[in-house]
Amino acid sequence: MVTLDDVAREAGVSRTTASRAINGKLTVHPERISAVQRAAEKLGFRPNPAARSLARGKHDSVALIVSETNIEGMTNSFFAMALHGAIREIAKSDQQLVMLLRANDESDEKFLRFLEASHVDGAMVILESHNTELPRLLAQSALPVVFLGRPAESVNSSLSYIDSDNVGGSRLAAEALIAAGRRRIGVITGPSGMGVTQDRLRGFQLALDAHGLDSSLIAESNFQTAGGAEAMQSLLDQHPDLDGVFVMSDLMAAGAVGTLKARGRRVPEDISLVSFDDTVIATTLEPRLTTVRQPLEQLGARMVTALAELIATPNGAAIRDTLPTSLVRRDSV
Amino acid sequence: MVTLDDVAREAGVSRTTASRAINGKLTVHPERISAVQRAAEKLGFRPNPAARSLARGKHDSVALIVSETNIEGMTNSFFAMALHGAIREIAKSDQQLVMLLRANDESDEKFLRFLEASHVDGAMVILESHNTELPRLLAQSALPVVFLGRPAESVNSSLSYIDSDNVGGSRLAAEALIAAGRRRIGVITGPSGMGVTQDRLRGFQLALDAHGLDSSLIAESNFQTAGGAEAMQSLLDQHPDLDGVFVMSDLMAAGAVGTLKARGRRVPEDISLVSFDDTVIATTLEPRLTTVRQPLEQLGARMVTALAELIATPNGAAIRDTLPTSLVRRDSV
DNA sequence: TTTGTTCGAGGAAGCGCTTCCTTGATGGGG
DNA sequence: CCCCATCAAGGAAGCGCTTCCTCGAACAAA
Helix, strand or coil, X not given: CCCHHHHHHHHCCCHXXXXXXXXXXXXXXXXXXXXXXXXXXXXXXXXXXXXXXXXXXXXXXXXXXXXXXXXXXCCCCHHHHHHHHHHHHHHHXXXXXXXXXXXXXXXXXXXXXXXXXCCCCEEEEECCCCCCCHHHHHHHCCCCXXXXXXXXXXXXXXXXXXXXXXXXXXHHHHHHHHXXXXXXXXXXXXXXXXXXXXXXXXXXXXXXXHCCCCCCCEEECCCCHHHHHHHHHHHHHHCCCCCEEEECCHHHHHHHHHHHHHCCCCCCCCXXXXXXXXXXXXXXXXXXXXXXXXXXXXXXXXXXXXXXXXXXXXXXXXCEEEECCEEECCCCC | XXXXXXXXXXXXXXXXXXXXXXXXXXXXXXXXXXXXXXXXXXXXXXCCHHHHHHHHCCCCEEEEEEEHHHXXXXXXXXXXXXXXXXXXXXXXXXXXXXXXXXXXXXXXXXXXHHHHHCCCCEEEEECCCCCCCHHHHHHHCCCCEEEECCCHHHHXXXXXXXXXXXXXXXXXXXXXXXXXXXXXXXXXXXXXXXXXHHHHHHHHXXXXXXXXXXXXXXEECCCCHHHHHHHHHHHHHHCCCCCEEEECCHHHHHHHHXXXXXXCCCCCCCCEEEEECCCCHHHHCCCCCEEEECCHHHHHHHHHHHHHHHHHCCCCXXXXXEXXXXXXXXXXX
């Protein structure tokens, strides 16, 4: 840990001056200011917020108070549900939950510095985007980190993660389709670079292969509604004889159902559909969706306890938990 | 601010012993332990986490890292959207966002103590439940606080809040119904104790009264889907000639539309409907809902800046901002 | 009785930073 | 030419807590 004294020494000034320079006080000679800034930059100095807050009598932190009812109401999103589980679990401990936002346009390195500056004991990461180096960078840092959802890079690194059983869930989905007598079954996936897409595709193919069915009717999409609509179109164009489809998110399923209706294909009479997530959409859509449910709150809670374990045992092994998924049967099969 | 030294003096022991007693170290005589605990209780001692973390070299805080994409995906919930705005705004400052959960079964007093122990400079509050004394208690405390959404108790206290223009939005909704030629217009409300219900009802009645229409066709509900379905039933039972309805949330509208369909009333041919919130439900439902949109992200962001102002000017006036709402026209009118 | 242990308690240092107070240097006015 | 105001910089105290180290007392063993 590099302290203000280190910076002062490096810059050849007193700690007082270094402090002033860093905090932009005006009673410092410009030359010294830049000397201190160079030194700070060179040494990678991050002010210790605890010391600062102790000295200043201020804390630079604001609480966001949330009622439980509030979060419970968000029964619709991956993030919200996991957040609920995590917050509940955190509330049991004497820790604080600090929220950090990684902006879309922020570089991984910059964010990593920001994270280090925030002086937390560990971090939990919920990332949806796959085009980021963050998992790899975090794995290299000394900070205990747990991911929610297996990062694609996890295979040969020592990352810890908590995930739901995407392989098993997709398998259930595919088997439900097969059990309904479907034989030409397609799949609408998320971005192929994401671990979740890979896992769900694997479960799907495992089931189809086991029954000797063609498992190559694949359309890649983006987990969003519009993307689902498009993917459904291309799937239909290429395989007009399609009689079943596994869609990797409710959101995409909403789009897919729209396309199906527009093409005059009835669900589930002409074609069966199973999706993933069990969000509100699954019950408001017509027909109501048969979909795979993830134990999101448990995932969030487990993420917290896993991180606590990681923090408690600095050189312990990585934690990799997979929690079971289940099929919720409704009207789309 | 009461420190460990105060406690030690009160208990008649050294600071060392007081510290040990409070942290449950074993080398302290049981009698002293209880003496210290009594003193701490009596004085209302809360360990300063900054000092503690400085001394211990640990921070007792974990980050929850969230990608922006992630939050953006939650375009469906009041809380999520406001959170997005708040986090973005916080990211611009050098503050940390600490999340605190008020559990449903937790007493207000207990939560307040918890909040004080967390040593933040201020708090933002998003509460959905109305049966709580928290707003009043917070108003009494010295901590700067901003509410998202006007608390019902706000009328004669000095609370600060940021809210969307519920009165104006409801007025827009009612006027859209009237403009569509509807004359027997009912309303499905949230719990009558909530400020948001009161405001929306007022806007609704303002518009109807201005046109000389009966504004007393009211069914109270709970903002949830099932409640909306029930309320729609009782409204229909009491006023069979209903030709328009304003529903105070998309979620309730989903239930109301279900009831309407079950009763053979077509939307919008037989009866027009306008709801509130503009969540995903509004676009996945059939028909797509005409609904009032709130500037949720701006609300969240403004909440952050307002709190910053409050913190900066300790004895300043309360901040009460109302941000404009707008009507999103779709197919249900 | 003397010596060695054990146990409970306190003194004091120190965590990393800010800031009051002091000091030395510089320059302008009388 | 001297004095005083001004400015830049450092010394040192202190924020509130933990914990190492020391010390005295009580007690058991020799």
